[in-house]
Amino acid sequence: MHRLPDSPPPDDVSDEDAGAADRSGRSPRRAIARLFLATGAAAALGAALIPTLILSDGAPAQSRTYGALLAALLVAGTVAWLWFALRRLFLRPIGRLATDIRTLSATESAPLWLDTGDYPALAPLPGAVNALAGRLTKARHEIDHAVARAAEQYTESNNRLAAILADLDEGVLVCNLRHQLLLHNRAALDLLQAEPHPTGTAAPPRALISLMLADPVRHTLERLIRQAGFEDGARDGDAGRFIGGTPNGRILLDGRMSLVFHEGHLKGSGPVINNRTVTGYVLTFTDATRELAALGCRDSLLRATTEDLRSPLANLRAVMETLDSCPDLEADQLRRFEEAMRSECDSLTRHLERIAEQYRTTLTGNWPMSDLRSLTLIELVRHRVSVHRGVTIIPTGIPCRLHGDSFSLVVLLDHLIERIGEKTGAAIFDLSGEPAARWIYLDLFWSGAAIPSATIDEWKADPLPAALGGLTVGDVLRHHRSDLWSEIREGGRARLRLPLPPALASGEQTPRPPVYLDDVDFTALRQPPDGAADLSQRLDDMSFVVFGIETTGPDADGGDEIVAFSAVRVFGRRILTNDTFLALVNPGRPIPHEATARHGISDQQVQDQPGIDAVLPRFRAFVGDDALVAHRAGPAISFLRAKERTAGLRFANPVIDTMLLSLKLQGPSSDLSLDSIASLLGISAIDRHTALGDRLIAAAILIAQIDVLRGHGIVTLGEVLHESNALIDLHARERLL
Numbered sequence: 247m248h249r250l251p252d253s254p255p256p257d258d259v260s261d262e263d264a265g266a267a268d269r270s271g272r273s274p275r276r277a278i279a280r281l282f283l284a285t286g287a288a289a290a291l292g293a294a295l296i297p298t299l300i301l302s303d304g305a306p307a308q309s310r311t312y313g314a315l316l317a318a319l320l321v322a323g324t325v326a327w328l329w330f331a332l333r334r335l336f337l338r339p340i341g342r343l344a345t346d347i348r349t350l351s352a353t354e355s356a357p358l359w360l361d362t363g364d365y366p367a368l369a370p371l372p373g374a375v376n377a378l379a380g381r382l383t384k385a386r387h388e389i390d391h392a393v394a395r396a397a398e399q400y401t402e403s404n405n406r407l408a409a410i411l412a413d414l415d416e417g418v419l420v421c422n423l424r425h426q427l428l429l430h431n432r433a434a435l436d437l438l439q440a441e442p443h444p445t446g447t448a449a450p451p452r453a454l455i456s457l458m459l460a461d462p463v464r465h466t467l468e469r470l471i472r473q474a475g476f477e478d479g480a481r482d483g484d485a486g487r488f489i490g491g492t493p494n495g496r497i498l499l500d501g502r503m504s505l506v507f508h509e510g511h512l513k514g515s516g517p518v519i520n521n522r523t524v525t526g527y528v529l530t531f532t533d534a535t536r537e538l539a540a541l542g543c544r545d546s547l548l549r550a551t552t553e554d555l556r557s558p559l560a561n562l563r564a565v566m567e568t569l570d571s572c573p574d575l576e577a578d579q580l581r582r583f584e585e586a587m588r589s590e591c592d593s594l595t596r597h598l599e600r601i602a603e604q605y606r607t608t609l610t611g612n613w614p615m616s617d618l619r620s621l622t623l624i625e626l627v628r629h630r631v632s633v634h635r636g637v638t639i640i641p642t643g644i645p646c647r648l649h650g651d652s653f654s655l656v657v658l659l660d661h662l663i664e665r666i667g668e669k670t671g672a673a674i675f676d677l678s679g680e681p682a683a684r685w686i687y688l689d690l691f692w693s694g695a696a697i698p699s700a701t702i703d704e705w706k707a708d709p710l711p712a713a714l715g716g717l718t719v720g721d722v723l724r725h726h727r728s729d730l731w732s733e734i735r736e737g738g739r740a741r742l743r744l745p746l747p748p749a750l751a752s753g754e755q756t757p758r759p760p761v762y763l764d765d766v767d768f769t770a771l772r773q774p775p776d777g778a779a780d781l782s783q784r785l786d787d788m789s790f791v792v793f794g795i796e797t798t799g800p801d802a803d804g805g806d807e808i809v810a811f812s813a814v815r816v817f818g819r820r821i822l823t824n825d826t827f828l829a830l831v832n833p834g835r836p837i838p839h840e841a842t843a844r845h846g847i848s849d850q851q852v853q854d855q856p857g858i859d860a861v862l863p864r865f866r867a868f869v870g871d872d873a874l875v876a877h878r879a880g881p882a883i884s885f886l887r888a889k890e891r892t893a894g895l896r897f898a899n900p901v902i903d904t905m906l907l908s909l910k911l912q913g914p915s916s917d918l919s920l921d922s923i924a925s926l927l928g929i930s931a932i933d934r935h936t937a938l939g940d941r942l943i944a945a946a947i948l949i950a951q952i953d954v955l956r957g958h959g960i961v962t963l964g965e966v967l968h969e970s971n972a973l974i975d976l977h978a979r980e981r982l983l
Contacts, residue, residue: 339368347375351382417499419454419529420506423516425463426451428526437499437533438492454529458499462490466503467527474505474519490531501531558594562587615726617749618652620679620686621645621823626656627677631663636673639663641823643678644942646930647749648686650726655688655746657710658722662690662730662742665705670694670740676820681930685745696740697732706730760917761878763909768974770880770887771903773967779873779900781964785952788963790816790902791868792875792945793827794937795882796845798837802884807833808858809847811865812937814945815872819952821945827868828938830855845937862893869899873963877920877944879903900963904947906970909977911954923947 346360360372360379417434421427428451435442438457454463466488473486490499507522508515516524565587569575575583621641628639659677666672672692680687706720723729732742793813799806813827830847832855842848855861876882879901886897908923924930924943927950960966 336368339364343368343372343375351379415532417529417531419531420526421454421529422526423467423524425454425460427454434531437497437531439497457492459491459493462488462501463503463529466501467505470503470505470527471517471519471524474524489534496535497533498535499531500534501529504528558590558597561590562594565590615649615651617647617649619645619647620688623648623650623652623655623688624677624679624823626652627659627663630656630660635664635667637663637667638674640674640676640820641678642676642691642820643680643689643823644821644929644946645823645939646679646681646686648679648688649747649749651722654710654717654722654725658719659688659690659744661708661710661719662705665708666690666692666697666742669697669701678821678823681748684748686748688744688746690742690744691735691739693738694740696734697742699731702730702732760922761905761919763914763918763977766878766905766918766977767880768903768906768977770883771901771906772971772974773900779871779898779963781962781967783963784961785955785963785966786819786961788817789872790875790945790948791827791870791872791899792816792941792948793865793869793882794876794941794944795885796841796847796937797881797885798833798835798841800881802881802888805835806885807831807835808861808885808889809833809837809841809852810845810937811861812941813865813868814938814941816875816945816948819949821942821949823942826938826941827865829861829864831861832857858889859893862889862895866895866897869897871899873900873902875902875904875944875948877904877923877940877947878918879905900967902948902966903970904944904951906973907951907955907966908947909973910969911951911958920944920947927951 342364343360360376364372414431414433417437418429418431419427419434420429440457454460466486470486485502485504488501488503490501491497492499504527505524506526506528507519508525509522511518511521512523512525516526518524565583569580569583620643624639624641628641631637631639663675666675670692672694674692676689676691678689678691680689706718706723708719710717710719710722726746728745730742730744732740735741791813792815793811795808795812796810797806797808808831810831811827811829815822815825830852832852834857837847837849837852874883874897880903883901890896904923905918908918912923912926920940920943924947927947929943929946929950955961955966960969
C-alpha cells in the first residue's frame with residue numbers, strides 16, 4: 247500500500263488498474279490453470295500406480311502394501327500441496343487485502359493506494375478497490391471543500407451580524423431554550439455590567455440567569471410559546487415585552503423577546519408549533535432605570551400638585567371665609583388669623599418650590615443626554631459660529647468631561663454669542679471649560695461690559711429656531727438644571743458663566759508612581775542672568791510653550807533618541823488649546839519595551855515618521871521666542887541641547903520648570919509628580935498620562951503658580967529665573983552633603 251499526495255486520484259487510473267495484469271506478467275487465470283494442471287498430473291500418476299501396485303493379482307503382498315502406502319502419501323501430498331498453494335495464492339492475499347481495505351476506508355488524511363502487484367492472484371479486484379478508493383477520496387475532497395466554503399460563508403455572515411450588532415445601542419442576546427448565551431453584542435454586556443466571557447473550547451456557554459433575573463425571562467418565554475400554540479401563523483419576530491433587571495436589582499431593563507423557529511421537526515430541541523420547532527429566543531433591551539424612576543417621580547409630582555395641596559388651600563379658604571363672615575374681629579384674633587394665613591402661605595410656597603425642584607430634576611433626567619468632552623463641544627461651537635457669523639472663538643483651558651445634550655448646548659451658545667455681540671459689539675470670544683466640585687463651568691469671555699441680570703432674564707424667553715421642538719433658552723437651561731450670569735473679571739474682561747453637570751462616568755486614571763526630590767537633578771536648568779530674553783517681562787503678559795518629549799531612554803549622550811514632541815501654548819494666563827504641537831519621530835533604532843510601556847509609542851507607530859532632522863526645525867519654529875516650560879525640564883533640555891549640535895539649531899529661550907517652582911511654593915514635599923502637584927493646586931483634567939494631556943495639566947499648574955508667585959512678590963521673568971537659580975544651587979549643595 248502506498249500513500250499518495252493529498253489530492254484525489256484521476257478516474258482513468260482506477261479504471262486501468264481494474265483490468266490490468268500484475269507487474270510480474272502472471273495472471274490469476276494462469277496461476278489457477280497451473281495449479282489444476284499440477285493437481286491433475288499428480289492424480290494421473292496416482293491413477294497409474296494404484297492399479298499396478300495394488301490391484302495387480304500377481305503382485306506380492308508386500309508390494310501391494312507399499313503401493314497402497316505410496317498412493318496414500320501421494321494423495322495426502324497432493325491435498326497438502328493444493329492447500330498450501332491455495333493459501334499462498336488466495337487466502338493470505340485476501341486477508342491482506344481485507345486489512346488494507348479497512349485501513350484505506352478509515353484514513354481521512356493523505357489517501358492510500360493499493361499496489362496491484364502485491365495481489366497477483368486477485369486481479370482485477372485490487373484495481374476495482376483502487377477505483378472505489380479514488381471515488382471515495384474525491385468525494386471526501388468535495389465534502390471538505392463544501393464544508394470549508396460553508397464555514398467561510400458562516401464566518402462572513404457572523405462577522406456581518408457582529409458588525410451590525412456592534413452599532414446598536416440596544417443590548418442584544420441570542421439564547422437557546424436552556425437559557426445559554428449563543429450570541430451577544432457589546433452593548434448588552436455594558437448594560438448588564440458584565441465582563442466578556444472567556445473564549446476557547448474549554449469555556450462553557452454563559453448562563454443568562456447569571457446576568458439577568460430569571461423569572462421575568464422564563465415567564466415571557468412560556469407566554470410566547472403558549473401564545474404561538476394558540477395562534478395560527480405565528481411568525482419569527484413576534485415579540486413580548488417585559489420588565490427585567492440585573493440580579494443585584496440596581497438596573498431595570500425594558501426588554502423584548504422574540505422566539506426563534508426552525509422549519510420542521512428537530513427531535514429533542516424544543517416544542518413544535520405548526521410544524522416548526524422552537525429552538526431559542528432573541529432578547530433586545532435597554533436601560534429603563536432612569537425612565538421608570540422618572541415615571542415614579544411624575545406620579546409623585548402629580549400627587550403633590552393635587553392631593554397634597556388640598557390641605558393648605560382648604561386652610562387658607564377657611565381663614566378667608568372666617569374673615570369675611572366676621573369683619574369685626576378683635577386685634578388679637580385678627581393677628582392670629584393673619585399669622586395662620588402667613589404660615590399656610592409659607593408652607594404652600596415651600597411645597598411649590600419642592601415640586602418645582604423635583605420637576606426640574608425629572609425633566610433633566612428624562613432628556614436625552616450623554617457624556618462629552620468640553621473641547622469637543624467648544625470645537626462644535628467654533629465651527630457653527632464660523633459658518634454663520636464673522637466671530638472668532640478661541641478655545642482655552644484644559645479639557646474636561648461634562649454631561650449634556652450637545653446639540654441644544656451648541657445652539658444655545660451660538661445664540662448667546664450673537665446676543666452678546668449685538669449688545670457689546672464683541673467679535674472675539676474665549677470659550678473654556680473649568681471643572682469644579684459639583685459643576686463643569688463653560689465660561690465665555692470677551693472684552694467689554696458685562697450683561698445685566700435683567701437682560702439675561704429677558705434672553706431666557708428667546709426661542710432657538712434651530713433647536714428641536716421650539717425650545718427656548720430657558721428650556722435648555724432647565725433641561726441641564728442650569729442658569730446664566732455675567733460678571734467682570736480681572737483685567738476688565740467680562741464673563742458669561744454656564745454651569746453644567748459633570749460626566750456620569752468618572753474616567754479616573756491610576757496615578758503614576760511618586761517622584762522624590764533626591765531623584766531629580768536640576769543642574770541642566772541653571773541659566774545665566776544675561777540671556778537673550780527680556781527679563782523685565784511680566785509673567786501675566788508673557789507667552790509660554792509648555793512642552794514635553796518622549797525618548798527611547800534617559801541617556802541623551804549615550805545613544806538614546808527622541809520619539810515624540812508635544813506642546814501647547816499659554817498666553818496671557820490662558821491655555822490656547824487649539825494652538826498645539828504634536829509630532830512622532832523615527833529614532834532610527836528600536837524602541838525598548840520598557841520605554842514603550844512608559845509612553846505607549848511602539849516601533850510600528852514611528853516606522854513611517856520623519857527623523858529628528860526634519861521634526862526639530864518644525865518644533866523650533868513653533869516655539870519661536872516664547873519661554874519654554876516643562877515639568878521636570880532637565881531631561882528634556884538635555885536632549886534638546888544634544889540635538890542642537892547636529893541640527894544646526896539653538897534654543898536660547900528661557901526655561902521654567904514647574905517642578906522646581908513647586909519647591910519654592912509648596913516646599914520639598916515627598917511627592918513631586920505631576921499628579922500630586924495638580925491635586926494640591928485643585929487641578930483636574932481628563933486624558934492624563936497622554937502626551938498632550940500631561941502638557942495641558944502642566945500648563946494649568948503654571949498658571950496657578952503664576953498666581954501664587956504674585957503673592958510672593960515675584961511678577962517678572964527675571965525674578966523667576968533668579969529664584970530658580972537659587973533653588974538649583976541649594977539643591978545641588980544638599981545633594982553633596
